[in-house]
Amino acid sequence: KACVIGGGWAGFGAAWQLLKHGFDVTLLDSSPDPGGLSAGWRTANGRAVEAGCKGFWRHYGNIDALAEELGISPFTPYTSSAFYSPKGKEVEAPVLGDLPRLPTPFGTLLYTSPYFTQLSVEDRISALPLAIDLLKYNATVESYLEYDDKSARDVFRGDPTNGRLGASEALYEQFLAPILCALMFAPPEELSASAALDVLYGYVLAHQDDFDVRWCKGTIAEEIFTPWVNKMRELGGPDVLLGGRRVQTVELGEPGARARVVASAPNGTSEIYDADVVVMATGVGAARGIVSSSPELCECPDLAGIKDVPSTDVIAVRLFLDKQVRLPNMSNVFAGFPLGGDDAAVNVAGTFFDLCALHDEYATIAADPRDDVRAVVEVDMYNAGAVLGLADAELVDVALRDVLEGCVPGCVPSDVRVVDSSVLRFKGGVTKFAPGTASLLPKTRVGGLDNFFVAGDYVWQGPDSHGARGLSQEKALVSGLCAADAAAEW
Secondary structure: OEEEEOOOHHHHHHHHHHHHOOOOEEEEOOOOOOOHHHOEEEOOOOOEEEOOOOEEEOOOHHHHHHHHHHOOOOEOOOEOEEEEEOOEEEEEEOOHHHOOOOOOOHHHHHHHHHHOOOOOHHHHHOOOOHHHHHHHOOOOHHHHHHHHOOEHHHHHHOEHHHOEOOOOHHHHHHHHHHHHHHHHOOOHHHOEHHHHHHHHHHHHHOOOOOOOEEEEOOOHHHHHHHHHHHHHHHHHOOOOEEOOOEEEEEEOOOOOOOEEEEEEOOOOOEEEEEEOEEEEOOOHHHHHHHHHHOHHHHOOHHHHHHHHOOEEEEEEEEEEEOOOOOOOOOEEEEEOOOHHHOHHHHHOEEEEEEHHHHOHHHHHHHHOOOOOOOEEEEEEEEOHHHHOOOOHHHHHHHHHHHHHHHHOOOOOOOOOOEEEEEEEEEEEEEEOOOOOOHHHOOOOEOOOOOOEEEOOOOOOOOOOOOOOOOOOHHHHHHHHHHHHHHHHHO
């Protein structure tokens, strides 16, 4: 019997794999309808929204396998993406998988060269010294931790005084820094060099087409999680997933005894769930609370670092407009803008999307003459602490004027009306891989706690870990599958 705590990609992955291993599974999640950060909502007018728009890169093989297993086709074709700074469009990433394959990294360098509008060839070539770091940083646990203690900025920019070359200032400021902020939700000076190199390798350099990205044709909750939940209930019964249960403590008990997971029920009472194995698959914020309130977990050295794992803020703004918004690309990245007129907000980076071109539901709405919506746009902001305190109306204006008009002047009609909108804030909502974070991260198997396992985007990534790394849906899913396999092996 297994108890899984948390209902996102990691929790669903763990529950799914445990069911396949023959476990009697109960998944507990605090949300009424389990779905973690990929849960979807609807506005008061019934329009679908979710916690940001997340991409599915070509190297997400486990998510692709899951979709095939569920018999669903939830994804768009792969799309090109543009990156904008206050100087204009910096680069457009083509769909590299559609082009003849060349040895890495030559295909990436050759095929993106025509799309750089602000960077010289010399600036782009200045990234080559990073190849030495990519060969060294992940060789051993010691080298990984050594790089982890440094900031990405320090490694990427180099140290000419010691004869160590790095990326040019233009390449760093106009491309590397914004891309890292969009992929890892923080600027490079606040990121671990090891974690940044993980992302640079996994998304850009490992294979020519690794940066190719596609999107869900609707909300992830409705397109992927709903059929997944239905299939799990077919396998494990109607009570395999229980929402509205906030876990309070975990009691592992004596060796050989079953663990006890205590959770608050929707009616306010406490419920106890017995289990042979427990998988904690929550976000890092919830994990801190569970560990601190559970004496056995709190006293475990391998879990002591969780309380110090940093996190960062995210804002998701979805706009329903009565006029068409003409964006050259369906998916886009932005960085470096003083959002809301605040210079402190230049470290906020993010993404924006033409959802009518990505989501089937929105395309139908925009084409319906009976509906007053003609465009649906998503603007997601990462490392968003500088603008987190703005009112909803102010954030809507930031999305329209500072982001959309700032990146693509003239794309928003002057007389546009916001028909409906959603502003979602997630303070400390995602893990921040700051320098020194790697030594704080728990591993899937927790030393000294034989029947307790951990899954989520904050589990150890480095030598001897799975290749799925960074703040990705693929890593979260894989961590859940690995926790389930470890539990079954135990």
